[in-house]
Structures are given as C-alpha cells and as structure tokens.
Amino acid sequence: AKGRGRNRVRFFNQHMQVEVTERTVLTNRLRQAMEKEELYLAYQPQFDRRQGITGAEVLLRWQHPDHGHYAPADFIPIAEATGLILPIGQWVLQQSCRLLADWAKEPGCQHWQLAVNISPRQLHDAHFVEQLTAILQQTEAPAERLLLEITESQLLEDTELALKHIHQLAAMGIRFALDDFGTGYSSLQYLKTLPLKQLKIDASFVRDLLQDSSDEAIVRTILALGQSLELEVIAEGVETAAQFKALYQIGCRQFQGYYLARPGTLEQLYQHSPSHPG
Numbered sequence: 521a522k523g524r525g526r527n528r529v530r531f532f533n534q535h536m537q538v539e540v541t542e543r544t545v546l547t548n549r550l551r552q553a554m555e556k557e558e559l560y561l562a563y564q565p566q567f568d569r570r571q572g573i574t575g576a577e578v579l580l581r582w583q584h585p586d587h588g589h590y591a592p593a594d595f596i597p598i599a600e601a602t603g604l605i606l607p608i609g610q611w612v613l614q615q616s617c618r619l620l621a622d623w624a625k626e627p628g629c630q631h632w633q634l635a636v637n638i639s640p641r642q643l644h645d646a647h648f649v650e651q652l653t654a655i656l657q658q659t660e661a662p663a664e665r666l667l668l669e670i671t672e673s674q675l676l677e678d679t680e681l682a683l684k685h686i687h688q689l690a691a692m693g694i695r696f697a698l699d700d701f702g703t704g705y706s707s708l709q710y711l712k713t714l715p716l717k718q719l720k721i722d723a724s725f726v727r728d729l730l731q732d733s734s735d736e737a738i739v740r741t742i743l744a745l746g747q748s749l750e751l752e753v754i755a756e757g758v759e760t761a762a763q764f765k766a767l768y769q770i771g772c773r774q775f776q777g778y779y780l781a782r783p784g785t786l787e788q789l790y791q792h793s794p795s796h797p798g
C-alpha cells in the first residue's frame with residue numbers, strides 16, 4: 521500500500537510538471553505570436569429579422585506553425601493571466617477600427633458594426649481609454665460602429681474603475697453589449713447603471729430552448745427586459761432552423777450562430793451582403 525501511495529504521488533507530480541511545462545511553452549509561444557504574425561481575426565456575421573447583415577463579432581484566432589490552431593478558450597486565459605491580453609487586445613482593436621474606417625467609405629457596409637470582446641484586464645487598465653481614443657483618432661473609425669462586448673463577471677473586480685472607463689468611452693460614442701447575459705452573477709443593478717446598447721442571450725439558453733421550458737422562460741424574460749429598458753437583444757449560438765424559428769416567435773429580432781453563418785474571413789463576410797461591391 522505504501523509503494524502504491526508513493527507511485528501515486530509521483531504520478532501526480534509528473535502530471536503537474538507536464539501541465540506547468542505546457543503552460544510555459546504556450547506562454548512563450550504566445551509572447552512571440554504577435555511579432556511572428558500568427559494571430560488573425562475571424563468575423564462572425566450578425567443578422568437582423570430579415571436575415572440581413574448588421575455587422576460582425578470579431579473573434580481572435582491563433583495559427584501556430586507546429587501546433588496548428590489554438591482555441592481561444594485555451595490561450596485567452598493565459599493571455600489574461602500574463603497580461604499579454606493588453607498588447608493583443610490593443611492589436612485587435614486597431615485592426616477592428618481600421619476595418620470600420622474602410623467600411624465607412626463603402627455604401628454597402630456603412631452601417632455595419634463590429635463587436636469586439638474586451639477582457640477584464642483591458643477594461644481595468646489605466647491606459648485603456650487613452651489608447652482606444654488614440655486608435656479612433658489614427659484610424660478615423662466611427663466610434664458609434666464599435667460595440668464593446670463585456671461580461672457581468674468582469675465588472676465585479678473593481679466596479680468603480682470599470683464603470684468610470686465605460687462611461688468615458690460611452691461619452692465618445694462607443695457602445696457596449698453585455699455578453700453571455702444570464703450566466704453571470706446577474707445583477708439587474710448593472711442594467712440600470714451601465715450605458716448599454718445590447719444584451720447577448722448566452723448560447724446555453726438557446727441550445728436547449730426547444731426542450732427546456734425554463735430556458736424558454738429565461739429567453740422570454742431577457743427579451744422583455746430588453747424591450748422595457750430599450751436595449752437591443754441578440755441571441756447567440758443559434759445552430760438550427762428550429763431554434764431560429766422559436767426565437768423569432770417569442771420576439772427575438774437579432775441573431776448570431778452557425779445556422780446563419782460561422783466565423784470566417786472578410787471575404788466570407790462580404791458574401792453575406794448582396795450590396796457589398798468587393
């Protein structure tokens with residue numbers, strides 16, 4: 521029994537060692553990813569009631585030469601823990617604003633917006649407002665077309681500072697969406713205090729919408745909340761025609777998900793727009 525115990529301890533240590541090493545490798549690779557131009561952006565179109573395009577959500581992608589693709593769920597937590605999310609997030613915003621400036625000159629997509637995910641580290645960074653202001657000036661992007669996606673949980677860390685930044689950016693015309701809505705430590709207080717434009721119904725409620733009557737009740741409640749607070753509501757993770765139809769029937773008018781379009785290249789995004797010249 522003693523021997524087995526020791527083996528178990530050793531196995532556990534080796535396992536931990538592997539995890540630490542993997543994390544170190546990933547951190548080092550991520551450090552170089554930007555200068556080696558391994559990061560790029562995918563765009564997932566968002567749609568209105570007529571399945572016309574309203575814009576896209578920007579999603580970060582990392583293609584490593586040896587490993588292949590790393591999933592955001594694997595590398596974004598590391599980027600956040602190491603602070604690398606600051607330069608990376610800065611780059612994402614720069615690319616996004618450049619694109620918005622291009623769109624502003626194109627009749628076909630003048631009204632499109634770009635939704636960009638903002639991590640807690642960015643939102644709490646002392647230079648965030650200043651840096652984003654500079655990006656908007658440099659690129660001449662229309663601030664009103666930029667929709668920053670934040671989550672409820674990230675507001676909890678230092679509510680005052682986060683709220684200050686959000687209000688400063690909102691005063692510049694930037695808009696905010698509450699991502700993964702309904703999954704966090706939902707405080708309705710935020711809906712009152714935040715200058716929000718949009719609620720994003722989390723994909724988990726859409727997934728079982730047709731089977732689970734409590735999910736349907738939650739979706740109905742979010743839609744009603746949006747209506748009375750004059751907020752847009754978009755459903756994410758719409759994967760099937762049946763989900764789309766059910767959402768439409770209970771009053772949802774904005775949609776995102778594989779059923780309508782997967783995240784893709786700019787060229788793929790433009791294929792969803794008959795009026796885009798490119």
Ligand code: C2E
Nearest residue numbers: 579580592593596612637638639757758759777778779783
């Ligand atoms: P999220 O913000 O909730 O983004 C939606 C995720 O759902 C994306 O995963 C998207 O590809 C996926 N998705 C879209 N439609 C469907 C669908 O119909 N079914 C299913 N099953 N999934 C769908 P992705 O690209 O892997 O990103 C995962 C998460 O990583 C994002 O979740 C977001 O939290 C984070 N992330 C992605 N890009 C960025 C970024 O630029 N900055 C930061 N801070 N976080 C990012």
Ligand code: CA
Nearest residue numbers: 577637669699
């Ligand atoms: Ca998002």
Ligand code: CA
Nearest residue numbers: 699700720756
């Ligand atoms: Ca989400």
Ligand code: CA
Nearest residue numbers: 699700722723
């Ligand atoms: Ca999510």
